[in-house]
Amino acid sequence: MTLFDRVFGGNDAVYGLTEAAIDGAIAQYGADQAVAFPNTAYSLPCYYAVTGTKVTNLGELKEALGVVKTLMTREKRLNDAFMSGVATALCAEFIEVLKYINGAEPYSEPCYGHLADAIIRELGVPLVTGDIPGVAVILGSAPSKEEAVELVKSYQAQGILVTLVGGVIDQCVEAGLKMGNAVRIVPLGKDVTAVIHVVSVALRAALIFGNVTPGDAGALMKYTFERVPAFVNAFKPLDDVVVACGAGAIALGFPVVTNETENIFRVPKSLIVQEDVSKFNATSLEARDIKIKITKIDIPVSFASAFEGEIIRRGDMQVEFDGSRKDCFELVCTKDASEVEDHKFTLVGPDFDQMEVGSKQQIAYIVDVAGKNMQSDFEPVFERKFHSYINCIEGVMHTGQRDMIRIRISKNTFDAGFRAKDLAEVLYANIKNEFDAVVDKCAITIVTDAEECTKLRHELAVPAYDRRDERLTSLTDESVPVYYSCIMCQAFSPSHVCVVTPERLGLCGAVSWLDAKATHQLDPQGPCQVITKERVIDENLGRYEDVDEAVAKLSQGALEHVTLYSIMEDPMTSCGCFECICGIEPFSNGVIIANREYAGMTPLGMTFPDLASMTGGGVQTPGFMGHGKHFISSKKFMKAEGGIERIVWMPKDLKEQVAERLNETAKELYGIDNFCDMVGDETIATDPETLLEFLTEKGHPALGMDPMM
Ligand code: SF4
Ligand code: NI
Ligand code: NI
Known part of the structure; x- marks a missing residue:
């Protein structure tokens, strides 16, 4: 069997299923029954992006299937295979949208199914800044649940957004992996057609951010190829339907890495056989040219942007610092170079292991910085970053700012050995890494002593915030040069x-x-x-x-x-x-x-x-x-x-x-x-x-x- 036979065969199979599903739905609900995905302005986003037509009801969906058929040419040329791949993807979208008919909610925990436009907009900035360096689509079942989890976590640790389709979801559930959009592991669904929900994200990104005209398929594919850093990991055995979907992915510029060796044809940089699952990560990043910026920090738990949205529940927390009840604050102070000893850490008060489990405590951290190009105007800019730095620690949650912060440290993270000096290390490493152009020296003081926290909050922090606020109100469009x-x-x-x-x-x-x-x-x-x-x-x-x-x-x-x-x-x-x-x-x-x-x-x-x-x-x-x-x-x-x-x-x-x-x-x-x-x-x-x-x-x-x- 050639690759063409497999793609065409898979495409034909899915097409047949789609036709039957649409006919069945029309028989049940009538051709006027409305169809669209929820929480999107694009109805069926993939079909709309590719053709420029918004499907509104079942009758139109049936017509749309006729349009899909025109893509299914059967010459044995590469373009025919790609277009059949796109046709397969569109059929998958039709099958998935039928699940939502009549206000149904076909997906339940942990699966997401269709993702709202709002989620795509939220991804905009982190994708732009490289905080999310890529999007992985993992399909099928790994050889073992351990390998599944290891692969998923390897991407998570790099900040890559991981989407899961098929058996790998159950493997991760069994292994007790914490999943969800907040930790950048998004199980889509167990049917292979659920893969369309990530394709839908990529195509909507082109419409939302790229101003691509719906129906301009050429511009669409150029956009996804150049600007959406996605790739596919597909576990063997690959059936023809998966192979056909893979052709669709490749058409959009997303390489497919698989451990399948039988009946598969390698296409350089596009269809890559990697028998060793532990090398999927490296192979995928290379194929998609994804560079990971790593902040290597010497602490006992992971530090990755994927943990930024993680929530620590009350029952899971070792200790909580609560600025609404206790005197807490975070502050950056510009100092003279002679006053700062680089990488110095001072702890004033008890460490985390001397605090009662589950208790509310006070904490203050003062980050002294010095540098030739440092300006006090940058203090609030650094300070606002603390939220993200501290949140990126696995098992640590940070909300608020200034003297209204709240920090929770989970029991697991505490048990791993996380202490005050590790918190300081995270602040130090990130400040030095991100602001090296203006910070030559940085020293961190953490205060947990109740009296000192109270005193410093009122004598040091609040006056500093007041000074800054005055400066901010004096900053108007007219007053700046x-x-x-x-x-x-x-x-x-x-x-x-x-x-x-x-x-x-x-x-x-x-x-x-x-x-x-x-x-x-x-x-x-x-x-x-x-x-x-x-x-x-x-x-x-x-x-x-x-x-x-x-x-x-x-x-x-x-x-x-x-x-x-x-x-x-x-x-x-x-x-x-x-x-x-x-x-x-x-x-x-x-x-x-x-x-x-x-x-x-x-x-x-x-x-x-x-x-x-x-x-x-x-x-x-x-x-x-x-x-x-x-x-x-x-x-x-x-x-x-x-x-x-x-x-x-x-x-x-x-x-x-x-x-x-x-x-x-x-x-x-x-x-x-x-x-x-x-x-x-x-x-x-x-x-x-x-x-x-x-x-x-x-x-x-x-x-x-x-x-x-
Ligand atoms: Fe924000 Fe505008 Fe800069 Fe984008 S271009 S990061 S929207 S300020
Ligand atoms: Ni933007
Ligand atoms: Ni966290």
């Missing part, structure tokens, strides 16, 4: 540029003006460049000749004009990883804002994914704009259209998060008290009529403003 660009997201959105100003942070919410300034200082040729602001064209719109020039250059000519303060005139572009999106609500002359976490409906008749699908990919969409959460209370929020007075609706959760600062801004700008009480949310209205009634009753200022369109 330059802005910064950020093009980190160009890895996924080739024409996207963020212009970061003190009053407008990057739309991902992760890059403030100070962050951008520090990034520029650390890596002058890197993603953040200085943008001068000397040649103002229109102050109100935030239009500058300098900004236009910078944006034109950095977008390679894709953008000519960008304003900083308008949502209607040349608004800033969006890559896809925005925290929030705002869009105009014509009935009230206002705008609504939805955040990524919000799963419900908005008064525009669109969900967050729907709104987001209109505005990503580095293109300008007047009337819609992605932005960070902090921007909502900024005096520069759509200043050109009248500012925050235009906000008429937000999800309740988001409103609560921004209320304090938003109310302050409204008071200061317009003299309005408790502005947030005038803003609708989903408990008040999810349709424009009810919203309008509410706004009228509250006398919302937007109603009296000029129309935006």
Whole structure:
């Protein structure tokens, strides 16, 4: 049997199953029955991406199957095999979508099945920064459960997002492996067709971040090949269906590594036989050209970005440090070089083994840094990183910041020997690694003594935070000499540029003006460049000749004009990883804002994914704009259209998060008290009529403003 026979045979088999499944569904529900995956704006994302057609009901699904058939040519050429692979993948998507018919929830713990658009957007920044260096798709059953777990954990330790399909899931469950999106191990489903749910992620990434036109299959495959660092590990025995799916993966640029030796044909860099499962990791990374940045830290447990989202339950914790009950804080202090002894560690108070199991304690860590190029403006930038550093420790959870932190250390991690000096080591190694351009020396003091924590919190930390806050409020767009660009997201959105100003942070919410300034200082040729602001064209719109020039250059000519303060005139572009999106609500002359976490409906008749699908990919969409959460209370929020007075609706959760600062801004700008009480949310209205009634009753200022369109 040739490889062609296997691919074609597998494709034919799946096609037959799909046809029968669709016919069966039509017989049961009728051709008008709606079909789509939940929590996506793309209906059947793979079919939509490849063909540009959105399937809405079973009748259309049947028609779509006819289109799939046209891909199934049977010449023995490589392209025919690839297209049959793509056809197999599309059939798999059809079979999977039928599982969701009529609101069914076909997947249950630990399997995820279809992944929401929101999850893909969350992956944007870590994929861009290399925090997630790749995506592994593991298919079938490993020779033993030990080998399965070893392979999965090897990827996890590198920060790679691991998706599982088939028998390997049960092997990991049996071995007691902790799985889930939070630790970057995502079991998709046990049927081979579940593999489509990761393909769907890759193709939606092209639509969301890459501005690929649905139906442009060539551009789609180019995008996944160049920008989605995925690969497949398939365990033997491979049946023809798996081989056909593999051809689809290869068509998208994802190499397949397998331990199958029979009836298999090697294709350099694409279909690779590796009989030794313990070498799957190395072989895969090489085939996909994935480089792992490792921070080698000498501590008794793992340190990897995959552990960043890990949750430690109360029952599993050895000890907890709780800033809401005890005096805790984290602080970076800039010192003179003569005052800092590099890599010095001091512990003031008891170590973790002298604390009662399950108790609440106090902790403070002071990180003294010195360096010729160090500036005190960088202190908060470093400090904000502590959250991620400490979270990346296996079995350690960190939330909050400054003097409102909470840290939990698990029993397992404690039993492995993790102590205060290890916490210090993690901070030291990461600071030195990430900020080597400005930090020459770094010393860490950990304080667990109750009296000392209290004293230092009030005498050292709080005054330092106050000084910084004063500095931050004095930072306005007018008061600084330059802005910064950020093009980190160009890895996924080739024409996207963020212009970061003190009053407008990057739309991902992760890059403030100070962050951008520090990034520029650390890596002058890197993603953040200085943008001068000397040649103002229109102050109100935030239009500058300098900004236009910078944006034109950095977008390679894709953008000519960008304003900083308008949502209607040349608004800033969006890559896809925005925290929030705002869009105009014509009935009230206002705008609504939805955040990524919000799963419900908005008064525009669109969900967050729907709104987001209109505005990503580095293109300008007047009337819609992605932005960070902090921007909502900024005096520069759509200043050109009248500012925050235009906000008429937000999800309740988001409103609560921004209320304090938003109310302050409204008071200061317009003299309005408790502005947030005038803003609708989903408990008040999810349709424009009810919203309008509410706004009228509250006398919302937007109603009296000029129309935006
Ligand atoms: Fe991406 Fe903009 Fe955030 Fe930079 S600031 S990481 S370009 S969203
Ligand atoms: Ni952790
Ligand atoms: Ni982005």
